[in-house]
Amino acid sequence: MPLQAMSTLHMHQKVTFMVNRYEIFADDGNGAPGDLIAFVEQKRMKLKEQVTIYTDSTKSRELAGFRARKMIDLGSGYDILDGEGNVIGLFRKDFKKSLTSSTWHLEQPGQPPITGSERSSAIAILRRLWNFIPLIENFPFPFRYHFDFARDGKQSFSVDKNTWIRDHYTIRIEDPALDRRLVIAQAVAVDALQAR
Numbered sequence: 041m042p043l044q045a046m047s048t049l050h051m052h053q054k055v056t057f058m059v060n061r062y063e064i065f066a067d068d069g070n071g072a073p074g075d076l077i078a079f080v081e082q083k084r085m086k087l088k089e090q091v092t093i094y095t096d097s098t099k100s101r102e103l104a105g106f107r108a109r110k111m112i113d114l115g116s117g118y119d120i121l122d123g124e125g126n127v128i129g130l131f132r133k134d135f136k137k138s139l140t141s142s143t144w145h146l147e148q149p150g151q152p153p154i155t156g157s158e159r160s161s162a163i164a165i166l167r168r169l170w171n172f173i174p175l176i177e178n179f180p181f182p183f184r185y186h187f188d189f190a191r192d193g194k195q196s197f198s199v200d201k202n203t204w205i206r207d208h209y210t211i212r213i214e215d216p217a218l219d220r221r222l223v224i225a226q227a228v229a230v231d232a233l234q235a236r
Contacts, residue, residue, distance in 0.1 A: 052065070053207035101123065102123040104120060104222075117130050128221065132144070186201060
């Protein structure tokens with residue numbers, strides 16, 4: 041099935057010492073991960089974020105990627121690029137709204153912007169408090185959190201965390217016109233850039 045026709049994706053993260061590794065799978069038709077369709081390695085501790093999304097783990101062909109527009113201006117956003125390096129969209133974190141509930145804005149040329157935020161305000165606030173509680177701050181957050189992305193009040197896609205310790209997500213896409221490469225880039229960012 042072509043990537044643009046897919047409505048459900050699965051993303052698994054594996055943390056290593058130097059990189060965050062993400063594998064994105066097509067759905068197997070039964071709600072489980074099927075074929076690998078994208079592979080990401082995000083180098084940790086880089087001053088200027090640049091993430092390349094490959095078609096598989098050989099890293100021989102680029103599918104897409106994203107890069108920070110500026111090194112220090114946290115609100116300037118990230119350009120999303122195709123495999124040839126052309127800009128196909130952008131996303132940015134809304135830092136004011138994210139003080140209480142993480143909020144992202146995603147743009148695809150020729151279409152109104154999409155806004156995504158954490159589904160549960162209570163979980164969002166609890167997640168922030170978790171980092172300030174002595175003795176437990178270094179343990180994984182015990183509640184699942186989810187993001188809903190909508191355009192003009194209509195759901196475009198969602199990113200649902202399925203597991204507690206491991207970062208396994210299900211991505212459901214309702215908007216057929218939404219470029220799946222933008223969805224993959226934003227889903228990776230929701231995990232990789234979330235704590236920033």
